[in-house]
Amino acid sequence: MSTQQVISFNYTLRNKAGEVLDQSxxxxxxxxxxxxxxxxxxLEERLVGMESGQKEEVIVRPEKGYGFRDEAQIDVVNIAQLPVDQVKVGDYxxxxxxxHSPIVRVVKVEGDNITLDANHPLAGEDLVFDVDVVGKREATEEELSHGHAHGAGGCCGGGGGGGCGCSGEEAPAEPAAEEGGCCGGGEQSQGQSGGGCGCSH
Structure with a gap:
């Protein structure tokens, strides 16, 4: 098998308290x-080492997940600097x-002063994945040249892109809906993917 593989997997992502944050x-x-x-x-390190058909709980620490929170990534701006006239907490x-510009989240609204947080929502969190490897194969030359898997809705394709880890997703310029799943909806292009699973930004 070549160094680079195409891996298919199901997952459920939980936090340390056991709350489900996302799932395929x-x-x-x-x-x-x-x-x-x-x-x-x-997550990738463990999946690469697993066999097709194998199921496992994988715990990802912040240093190999979404990093640690950085208070320097929080800023207060005037609403006039934003592309809309109205915002609410939770907008992106x-x-x-x-x-490739970073995605920021509205965390506080005080009149015209808007507090934006560029930290990933799961920064500083231990991520607990229940994974089931469905299949593994060698990447094709075309996939290697394009830099992504060609499949029925691959990790960064087919509407996914929420949490799992699609790092190349385009982020919305307008406020986005609540960030989505592991590799799915509303991901942030910086790996701050919207969500959970593992978008690498």
């Missing part, structure tokens, strides 16, 4: 190309025009 859609395992940073480091914005 039923009957739709997520698929990713290893070695290109599509999912968070700690892209901090620049470039598609």
């Amino acid at each position: 859609p039923e009957g739709r395992p997520l698929e990713f190309l290893s070695g290109v940073g599509q999912i968070i480091e700690g 914005f892209q901090a620049g025009q470039d598609r």
